Amino acid sequence: xxxxxxxxxxxxxxxxxxxIAVTIALGAxxxxxxxxxxxxxxxxVNKELKNYGANITVKPKDASLLSDIxxxxxxGELNTAYLREDELGKLKTIFWAFNIVDFTPxxxxxxxxxxxxxxxxxxxxxxxxxxxxxxxxLDAGVQSMRSxxxxxxxxxxDEADENAGNEIMVGTALATEKRWTVxxxxxxxxxxxxxxxxxxxxxxxxxxEDDQIFATLDAVxxxxxxxxxxxxxxxxxxxxxxxxxxxxxARNPAALTSRDYETWYCTAYVSAICYQIQEAITGxxxxxxxxxxxxxxxxxxxxxxLMILITALSLIGSALGISNLVTASVMERAQEIGxxxxxxxxxxxxxxxxxxxILITALxxxxxxxxxxxxFAQLIGRSVFGSAxxxxxxxxxxxxxxxxxxxxxxxxxxxxxxxxxxxxxxxxGGH
Amino acid sequence: xxxxxxxxxxxxxxLLRRRSRMLIALLSIGIGSTILAGLLTxxxxxxxxxxxxxxxxGANMLLMPEDGTxxxxxxxxxTLETFPxxxxxxxxxxxxxxxxxxxxxxxxxxxxxxxxxxxxxxxYFSVEGNYPEAAREILVGKExxxxxxxxxxxxxxxxxxxxxxxxxxxxxxxxxxxxNASADWVPGATLVGSAEGFGEAVLSVTAKLDDEAKIAEFxxxxxxxxxxxxxxxxxxxAFLSQFIGKELPLELGKDVxxxxxxxxxxxxxxxxxxxxxxxxxxxxxxxxxxxxxGILVTGGEEEGYVFMSLTxxxxxxxxxxxxxxxxxxxxxxxxxxxxxxxxxxxxxxxxARLVKRVTKSETAVLGKLQALVFLVTxxxxxxxxxxxxxxxxxxxxxxxxxIGLRKALGASxxxxxxxxxxxxxxxxxxxxxxxAVLGFxxxxxxxxxxxGSSITFQPLLLPAAVIVSMAIAAVSCLAPIKxxxxxxxxxxxxxx
Numbered sequence: 052x053x054x055x056x057x058x059x060x061x062x063x064x065x066x067x068x069x070x071i072a073v074t075i076a077l078g079a080x081x082x083x084x085x086x087x088x089x090x091x092x093x094x095x096v097n098k099e100l101k102n103y104g105a106n107i108t109v110k111p112k113d114a115s116l117l118s119d120i121x122x123x124x125x126x127g128e129l130n131t132a133y134l135r136e137d138e139l140g141k142l143k144t145i146f147w148a149f150n151i152v153d154f155t156p157x158x159x160x161x162x163x164x165x166x167x168x169x170x171x172x173x174x175x176x177x178x179x180x181x182x183x184x185x186x187x188x189l190d191a192g193v194q195s196m197r198s199x200x201x202x203x204x205x206x207x208x209d210e211a212d213e214n215a216g217n218e219i220m221v222g223t224a225l226a227t228e229k230r231w232t233v234x235x236x237x238x239x240x241x242x243x244x245x246x247x248x249x250x251x252x253x254x255x256x257x258x259x260e261d262d263q264i265f266a267t268l269d270a271v272x273x274x275x276x277x278x279x280x281x282x283x284x285x286x287x288x289x290x291x292x293x294x295x296x297x298x299x300x301a302r303n304p305a306a307l308t309s310r311d312y313e314t315w316y317c318t319a320y321v322s323a324i325c326y327q328i329q330e331a332i333t334g335x336x337x338x339x340x341x342x343x344x345x346x347x348x349x350x351x352x353x354x355x356x357l358m359i360l361i362t363a364l365s366l367i368g369s370a371l372g373i374s375n376l377v378t379a380s381v382m383e384r385a386q387e388i389g390x391x392x393x394x395x396x397x398x399x400x401x402x403x404x405x406x407x408x409i410l411i412t413a414l415x416x417x418x419x420x421x422x423x424x425x426x427f428a429q430l431i432g433r434s435v436f437g438s439a440x441x442x443x444x445x446x447x448x449x450x451x452x453x454x455x456x457x458x459x460x461x462x463x464x465x466x467x468x469x470x471x472x473x474x475x476x477x478x479x480g481g482h
Numbered sequence: 483x484x485x486x487x488x489x490x491x492x493x494x495x496x497l498l499r500r501r502s503r504m505l506i507a508l509l510s511i512g513i514g515s516t517i518l519a520g521l522l523t524x525x526x527x528x529x530x531x532x533x534x535x536x537x538x539x540g541a542n543m544l545l546m547p548e549d550g551t552x553x554x555x556x557x558x559x560x561t562l563e564t565f566p567x568x569x570x571x572x573x574x575x576x577x578x579x580x581x582x583x584x585x586x587x588x589x590x591x592x593x594x595x596x597x598x599x600x601x602x603x604x605x606y607f608s609v610e611g612n613y614p615e616a617a618r619e620i621l622v623g624k625e626x627x628x629x630x631x632x633x634x635x636x637x638x639x640x641x642x643x644x645x646x647x648x649x650x651x652x653x654x655x656x657x658x659x660x661x662n663a664s665a666d667w668v669p670g671a672t673l674v675g676s677a678e679g680f681g682e683a684v685l686s687v688t689a690k691l692d693d694e695a696k697i698a699e700f701x702x703x704x705x706x707x708x709x710x711x712x713x714x715x716x717x718x719x720a721f722l723s724q725f726i727g728k729e730l731p732l733e734l735g736k737d738v739x740x741x742x743x744x745x746x747x748x749x750x751x752x753x754x755x756x757x758x759x760x761x762x763x764x765x766x767x768x769x770x771x772x773x774x775x776g777i778l779v780t781g782g783e784e785e786g787y788v789f790m791s792l793t794x795x796x797x798x799x800x801x802x803x804x805x806x807x808x809x810x811x812x813x814x815x816x817x818x819x820x821x822x823x824x825x826x827x828x829x830x831x832x833x834a835r836l837v838k839r840v841t842k843s844e845t846a847v848l849g850k851l852q853a854l855v856f857l858v859t860x861x862x863x864x865x866x867x868x869x870x871x872x873x874x875x876x877x878x879x880x881x882x883x884x885i886g887l888r889k890a891l892g893a894s895x896x897x898x899x900x901x902x903x904x905x906x907x908x909x910x911x912x913x914x915x916x917x918a919v920l921g922f923x924x925x926x927x928x929x930x931x932x933x934g935s936s937i938t939f940q941p942l943l944l945p946a947a948v949i950v951s952m953a954i955a956a957v958s959c960l961a962p963i964k965x966x967x968x969x970x971x972x973x974x975x976x977x978x
Contacts, residue, residue: 067876067879070872070875073868074868074869074872077865077869077872078865078869080865081861081865081866088854092854096847096850096851099850099851102842102843102846102847103539103839103840108782198843199838199842200838201838201842255838256839257841257842258837258838258839340780341608341781341782342539342604342606342780342782345606345608346536349535349538350532350535350536350538353532353535353932353933354851356931357524357928357932358854358858360931360932361521361524361928364517364521364924365862368513368516368862368866369866371509371510372513372514372866372873375513375873376510376869376872376873379503379507379876379877379880382502382506430857430861431854431857431861435853435857436850468502
């Protein structure tokens with residue numbers, strides 16, 4: 052009998068039940084979509100923030116200050132400590148290797164130009180292709196780590212070119228001063244050697260780098276006779292915003308309790324990643340670039356909080372919307388319920404019938420809504436960040452529980468109200 | 483009873499008598515318009531709020547003197563007036579010199595700045611200890627501190643060695659006698675200076691200072707000036723005696739009176755004396771003791787510098803000069819470029835440059851965030867509005883019987899449509915107003931929780947929320963009414 056009643060409602064009152072199912076589907080898709088976006092937004096925004104460049108710099112332990120303090124132009128005898136180029140791949144073997152998105156080495160020298168003046172020439176990677184032992188393929192270098200550079204003339208130096216070793220890029224300030232244009236060949240001399248470089252591109256960096264010359268790392272190593280050596284490494288890593296523990300650890304990791312140490316080591320705090328880099332690269336000091344690291348953490352926190360609050364609003368909104376509609380549709384059936392009561396139906400069996408109908412409708416709505424919601428999350432991910440947002444299966448039970456709660460909460464007061472009505476009054480049509 | 487009064491009566495009666503149903507409809511519209519108003523307010527305000535947060539990346543504009551000119555505090559103040567007050571987050575003046583640390587024979591790049599402004603333009607600076615507050619307190623970069631082994635509270639003696647370029651002077655004085663680089667301030671120095679007097683003829687002065695740096699002896703060679711008028715400056719006892727016992731620099735008409743009838747010559751005498759004094763001070767190395775009030779950690783090149791207040795550095799070097807000013811301006815790239823052009827057009831010798839790394843990246847990141855909030859807003863609004871209209875539809879279609887009855891009594895289709903639309907739009911109006919207020923409250927809560935600052939009220943939002951609510955209410959009423967009206971009243975009344 053119950054089954055027949057329910058089937059009757061679902062079939063005969065199709066349009067009404069469809070309306071409820073549509074509303075529930077919309078609510079469920081909203082909840083699914085927003086929860087997915089909230090869970091994925093941190094990673095996406097973190098990647099966007101990589102625009103600001105490196106958040107970790109790695110320098111050799113002993114000589115980091117000498118050239119600054121003594122203002123030694125050429126580095127020469129004093130700046131004896133270097134990092135080893137062949138160890139760079141080790142950056143991708145640390146515990147948080149997956150979080151290291153980009154890195155590039157630097158080696159600078161003062162070179163004498165043909166007109167007798169000096170200029171700083173920096174050797175680095177531009178779009179260096181790395182094939183890691185883990186099987187990962189990576190293009191690392193300044194082309195991605197200096198996203199704010201504007202190429203005013205020519206093009207980026209391409210390391211895949213055969214001739215890359217004889218190509219250079221020049222800052223706009225230096226190029227203007229020397230009246231250099233793309234295609235010209237410049238001779239650079241240091242006490243250890245000399246090279247001829249063809250200008251392939253002129254860049255505007257809006258900073259000190261506008262007065263420099265950039266060449267491939269190999270070329271500058273040969274120029275300064277420092278084969279296989281690099282002076283510093285810039286690393287761009289996805290990090291977790293610092294908290295109290297991270298700040299304590301940054302001061303002295305040895306002072307932590309073993310449990311705290313483990314938590315810290317296994318969280319992607321910038322200080323933990325620095326520590327692991329120091330372990331991987333001999334004789335290095337890795338430090339967080341606070342300008343980038345600190346701001347990054349804050350913006351991530353803010354964005355996440357903002358999205359959570361917007362999600363909360365839309366969840367509350369859709370919950371109220373659904374329960375509202377359910378209430379309306381139950382109350383609408385006052386006459387029918389009155390009739391059921393008049394022919395002797397018990398309160399609990401009426402409640403059972405009405406609830407089952409609505410829950411079946413809700414289930415259909417939920418299934419359609421969840422699928423739609425994943426679609427919305429993808430739409431947002433693709434159009435804003437250009438990449439898919441990870442599907443989070445944990446969202447489904449959360450949304451299902453939410454919809455069930457909202458539907459029941461919406462129908463109960465209405466049912467109670469309807470049950471309290473006298474069958475005669477309802478059937479008579481009075482209100 | 484007129485038609486209009488009847489209409490009003492039916493609308494209000496239906497709202498009052500069918501309270502619970504109307505409440506549901508109102509609630510639904512209210513929720514919809516709360517979400518609409520809340521999200522739109524947030525969407526409009528997010529770029530502004532986020533931009534303020536982005537300022538934690540530090541300065542995005544640099545002010546520098548153009549070639550051949552200098553920058554000083556007064557000129558900086560003047561240039562800063564270009565910016566509206568609420569856009570300028572902070573402006574730190576910087577003067578870089580190399581100072582020697584007497585005890586270690588090492589020299590450090592030292593920056594003179596305004597620490598109050600630095601905390602605004604570079605909020606990522608982390609100081610172990612405190613920012614300097616009192617005079618002669620300094621901030622030492624972490625690398626410097628580690629190299630020379632100083633801690634918070636340590637004392638450092640720093641010496642400024644002027645070089646020819648640093649002493650860079652417009653002073654026409656030949657410098658002072660005994661210009662010995664290693665000598666300390668010698669109170670008994672003799673100053674020799676010259677300046678152009680009447681008719682561009684050069685006169686010269688010689689002043690010997692006593693132990694308290696006051697003028698003890700004073701001579702003027704004014705033989706080049708007009709005879710018996712200007713030339714009296716070298717012989718007139720009353721004029722010359724005024725200078726004895728005075729401290730430099732002097733001001734004509736205040737510290738000393740002009741020789742009658744020879745104002746230009748008198749001015750030249752004072753100018754010669756003052757420029758001789760500044761040349762003397764500028765060329766002399768000076769030393770002072772400083773207390774380290776904090777160690778600076780940034781992870782950048784600032785860790786290799788020493789920072790002191792601009793006043794301390796000016797006292798040490800005796801010049802009011804700035805190399806650069808770092809500005810943190812809350813504006814988008816286009817506005818920033820506008821400011822740069824405006825400063826260039828003022829022709830004050832100051833040029834403004836953008837820090838590309840910060841401005842470019844900010845534009846990119848902010849663009850994404852805004853797009854994110856925009857899309858989320860659109861999706862949420864769309865879904866919410868559909869939700870609202872399904873509820874409205876349910877509420878209206880429930881009244882098919884009533885419609886049938888009224889049709890049977892002879893009501894025209896148009897009057898039924900009009901009445902239902904009027905009812906729906908009235909609900910839309912009420913719900914829209916409630917929603918606009920609640921939505922603003924919600925946006926305010928979000929803004930205070932996320933950004934710690936209050937949100938600006940968008941006055942246009944109130945009519946927008948009301949109009950959208952009314953439109954949605956009207957549209958969602960139309961479909962069920964149309965269906966009810968089309969049906970034969972007899973069928974509806976019969977209950978099929």
